[in-house]
Amino acid sequence: MKIFLDTANTDDIKKWASTGLIDGVTTNPSNLSVQGGDPTKRVLEICSILPDGEVSVEVTEKDPEALYKQALRIAALSPNVVVKVPCHADYYAVINRLVDQGVSLNITLVFSLLQGLMMCKMGVSMISPFVGRLEDNGQDGVALLVQLREMVDQYGYETEILAASLRNVEHFNAAVESGADIATLPVAVFQQALVHPLTDQGIAKFDADWQKLGVSQFP
Ligand code: E4P
Numbered sequence: 249m250k251i252f253l254d255t256a257n258t259d260d261i262k263k264w265a266s267t268g269l270i271d272g273v274t275t276n277p278s279n280l281s282v283q284g285g286d287p288t289k290r291v292l293e294i295c296s297i298l299p300d301g302e303v304s305v306e307v308t309e310k311d312p313e314a315l316y317k318q319a320l321r322i323a324a325l326s327p328n329v330v331v332k333v334p335c336h337a338d339y340y341a342v343i344n345r346l347v348d349q350g351v352s353l354n355i356t357l358v359f360s361l362l363q364g365l366m367m368c369k370m371g372v373s374m375i376s377p378f379v380g381r382l383e384d385n386g387q388d389g390v391a392l393l394v395q396l397r398e399m400v401d402q403y404g405y406e407t408e409i410l411a412a413s414l415r416n417v418e419h420f421n422a423a424v425e426s427g428a429d430i431a432t433l434p435v436a437v438f439q440q441a442l443v444h445p446l447t448d449q450g451i452a453k454f455d456a457d458w459q460k461l462g463v464s465q466f467p
Contacts, residue, residue, distance in 0.1 A: 249424060252302070252432040254412070256280045256290055260435045261297050272302035274376075274412065274432040276332065276356070288325070295326035304354045304374075306332035316342045323351045330373060332356045335363045340370075347371045354410060359387075361395045368405035374430065378413035379423070389413070393426035417441050 250271035253261055256279040264270050273294050280287045295303050305322050309315040319331045319342070330352045333339055346353055347370050354374040355367045359382060367375045377396055379389030396409050410430040411423035417440050423431040433441070 249428070250302075250408075250430040251438070252304075252410070252430055253438060254279070254414070254432040254434050256283045256287075256294065257435070258283075258290065258293050258297065261294055264435070264438065265297055265301075270298065270301065271430070272304070272330075272432075273298060274304040274332075274354070274410075276304075276306045277308055291325060291329070295328050299328060301328060302330050302352075303328055304330045304332045304356075306356060307334075312338055312342050315339060316345060319346055319351060319353075320349075330354045332376075335359075335367060335375075340366070343367070343372065344370055356412070358396075359392070361392065361399060364392075364396045364409075365399055368400060368403070368407040372407055374408045374410045376410045376412040376432075379411060379419050380413035380415040382413075390419070390422040390426065393423060393428050397427045 251269055252272040252274050253264060253270055254274050255261065256275045261273055275291065280290060283290060291305050307315050307318050307322065309318045319333060322331045323329055332354045333343055334357045335355045343353060343355065353372040354376055355372050356376045358364050358375045358377045364375050364377065377392050379393065382389035382392060393409065393411055400407060400409060408429035410432060411428040412432050414420055414423060414431060414433055414437060417437060420431055420433060420437055420441055
C-alpha cells in the first residue's frame, strides 16, 4: 500500500520522508492556503523533497476551459505532479481530454460508487473517495471504499483508489482492510499509526530488567 501525507507543510514532509515510508503528498487549496506564501514555490519544493513520489496539486479554476489550461500548467511544473480535478459533471469532457493527452489525474471529491465508475471508465490514474466527509454527512465512508475496490477489481480497471479525508487511525485501518491502493494521511494520523503503548511499556520493562544486570558494556 502506498502512503501519502495529506499536508502542504514542507517541514513535516521533509521530516517523515526520511523514514522511507512516504510515497507522495496530497495538497489541496485548503492546505496550501493554511501554509500561506506562494503556492507555486511550495508545490515545487514538495516535488523536490520527494522526487520519486507523487504530488497531487489541485486545480482552482472553475470555468472548464480555464481549468483545462490550468491543469496543463500544473502538470508541467514537475514530472512527479498529479493533477487533482474535482469529480464534477462540468469537468467530465475536460477530464477525458486530459486523459487522452496522458496527463496523470487524481479525481477528487468522489462520494459515490457511480462517480468512481465513470472516472475509471475514463482511465484516470487515481480516484479519491472522501471517507471523513461522507461520515460528516451521516453516510458510511468505509463502505464506499469497499464498493470501489470490488468495482475496480470486477471490471479490471487500472485506476488506483486513494482513500482520502482519513481523520483518525480507525479510518486508516479501514482503508488498509478495504484494499485501497493508497491512503493519504494527515501528519497526526501518520504519527499515531507508528506508535503503540505496549511497545513503549515493553521497552521500559526490558530496560529496567537490563539495568539490574549492572554491565557497563554489551557486547
Ligand atoms: C486529499 O486529497 C483531500 O483533499 C483531503 O484528504 C481532504 O480531507 P478533509 O476532508 O479532512 O479536509
